[in-house]
Amino acid sequence: MNLIDDDTLQAYADGELDATNTARIDAALAHDDLLRRRLQQTRALRAQLKAAFDPVLDEPVPARLSALLQPARPQAPMPIKPLAQAAGRRGFDAGRRRASRRWWKPVAAATASVAVLAVTLWWHAGRAPLSVHDDRQYATAPLSDALDRALASEPDPHASVGIGLSFRSTDGRICRTFIDRAKPTLAGLACHDDAGWRLSVLTAAKKPEEGELRQAASSMPPAVQAAVDARIRGEAFDARQERAARDAGWR
């Protein structure tokens, strides 16, 4: 008799098994008490979890959460703005628990330190530092030169482009956040591929204070931060890794 392993048994319990194997388990269950007990335990655990969490569905949603999904003011040009304001109120509410405030703080700080326009510029930028091939947007000089050469560990305060974080993304490419301080100030995320630096996100940003750039994770506009969050694999590069990546041609 074939031993039925836990993976197969749980797939059976979860309704994920193909017909052939389902029939095999059905047959085995008919004469195998131990297997029946294991199946019952597997199902009982799932039922226990459902019983513990499903009641959340019936709890009233806290007003502070549903308020985030209220329509923006009529004519409000930027949908993000009411959100950021709501976030500020909630972040500085003295009645909140210590733990909750601590968890919130970095985001509140980011919201406060950068007046975000949250306009995705793609095509709208009057001064878009990009070119398009195959429907993809690539950085052009001087942004592309800065992405190729500049190191966050050796910031040049006079350069128009500052580099924030560099990291490897989940699809294996190297990505870098940047702020282009020329007017209008733009921030974004670019990932390197065979054709150059492909722009994932480009948004308007407030010109950062000197020295603020290195803390890019907390001072980047939320759209850029979100794009980093969505792509980053592991941690951002340290100075040594950043230099090594440059020396290797950002492969």
Added chain:
Amino acid sequence: MEKRYVDPSQVVREGLIPLLPRLRRLARALTGQVDDADDLLQIVLERAMTRAAQWRPDAALDKWVFAIARNAWRDELRARGRSQRLFAGEEAGVMAADGNSGPAQKLELAAALVALPPDHREVVALVLVEGLSYSEAAELLQVPVGTVTSRLARARAALQSYLGNGT
């Protein structure tokens, strides 16, 4: 590429409203705490609105926002790890919803869930609590289906042994 103007934030915002209860359930299962869960959800909603333009109508909105939730919780765990300010332990257990299983059992389950490594806990949350299929969870987590299967089996074994149901 011509860009048609559809206000993506409106579509996403309206789509998220009916998902709020499920998002809260997922957040509760991921974090193990009521307060963490709602704080997480707040960040998730804000990120979803910020990123609304990235959502494609052919992608299911629930999976899309679940992925945001999972990633946001990962970020938070990373940040806590970095700053050495772990505090999940001190309040673990208050996550239990009012349900019909006994309080003691819920506490046990909560503690057991919190004790799982994050990549096991998120599979439990997505598949066993939220009811995603293995392949849906695999796509969301960007791992092979076999990885979901093996994480889930190990998580189940760990939960069974915490709960004293082990063989």
